[in-house]
Amino acid sequence: MAFSDASSASSNSYSSSNSFPCSRDKYIAAITDCYTVTTSLxxxxxxxxxxxxxxxxxIMPESCVxxxxSDFVVDLLKHLPYIIDGEPRSFAAQxxxxxNVLDYSVVSPEEFSSRRLKLGELVAHSDEDPVTADTVIEDMIRCNRTYEDDAMAYFAILVEDYRxxxxxxxPGFNTIDLMADVSDVPAAVLPDPRAQDPGKGPWAETNVxxxxxxxxKHGWPGADYRKEEALKAVADYMEQTAYDWIV
Structure with a gap:
């Protein structure tokens, strides 16, 4: 996932926010809403x-030369909330x-100038069509672009998808992003997870x-959601579920 700043490809003197249809504070509010939902869940x-x-x-213009x-994006990064990076392979901050998140609030001036921070660990192909600013690009593994969303719409969709x-x-696994059907099924009619084929992996429909x-059952997404109890119940479920591989 990448946030496009089309103005960064132009002259270094370009600092206008005209490429972005929303104000800095509106972007901050949208991203804060998304982070609030994930930290609630x-x-x-x-x-x-x-x-x-x-x-x-x-995060200053001089440290981000x-x-x-653009100046607009640097100012946005300067005022965004961030999530502390989790331990490697812990999936705790997905x-x-x-x-995984990237915490710009602890990046040094030297790191801001590094090729790895600017381009990511996998360098995307350069023969794609141009992308306007205020766009979130969805990438599949190995940098194949799939689709693009307006940034405000993208974060609103994320909030709804988590709700x-x-x-x-x-806990301990990659976030599941598989099923469009979010209807609830009473426990009485859910299949016994112990009876499913382990070869289908942990994200078989029964498990999901x-x-x-x-x-x-633990109250999500209501105000009475019992987070710690829910996470323990999820972890306990995964411990007693048979599967052949971990993602």
């Missing part, structure tokens, strides 16, 4: 960091399927429906 609330008055002190972003549990977080049922 599964990410520790203590992992969410909100910018101090005046923004993150390490080699970053290749906000989407195989999508309805189309996206399902599972059970996991969704567990979260809803």
């Amino acid at each position: 599964h990410i520790p609330r203590s992992a969410l960091k909100r910018a101090p008055p005046g923004g993150w002190p390490n 080699g970053f290749g972003k 906000v989407h399927y195989k999508c 309805t549990l189309r996206l399902i977080s599972v 429906r059970w996991l969704r049922h567990i979260y809803r």
Whole structure:
């Protein structure tokens, strides 16, 4: 997933926000809503960091000269909330399927100029069609672009997907992004997970429906959601479920 800043490809003197249809604060509100939902559902609330008055002190135009972003985007990054990076392979801070967060509030000026931070660990192909600013690009593994969304719409969809549990977080595993059908199924009619074929992997339909049922049983997405109980119940379910591989 990548946020396009089309102006970064133009002259370094270009600093206008005209390419972006929304204000900085509207983007911040949309991303904050998304992070609030994920920290309510599964990410520790203590992992969410909100910018101090005046923004993150390490993110300044002079420290981002080699970053290749417009002044508008640098100012946006300076005031965004961030989620503390989880331990490698812990999946603790995932906000989407195989999508980990990047905490710009702790990036040094040297790191802002690095090729790895600007381009990511896998360099995307350069023969794609141009992408306008204010666009979120959805990439499949190995950098194959799939589709593009307006940024505000993208984060609104993420919020709704977590509320309805189309996206399902599972401690120790990648976020599930598989099933469009989010209807609830009573536990009495759910298949016995012990009877399913382990060769189908952990994300067989039976498991996904059970996991969704567990979260809803513990109150999600209501104000009475019992987060710690839900996460323990999900972890316990995965421990007693047979499967042949881990994703």
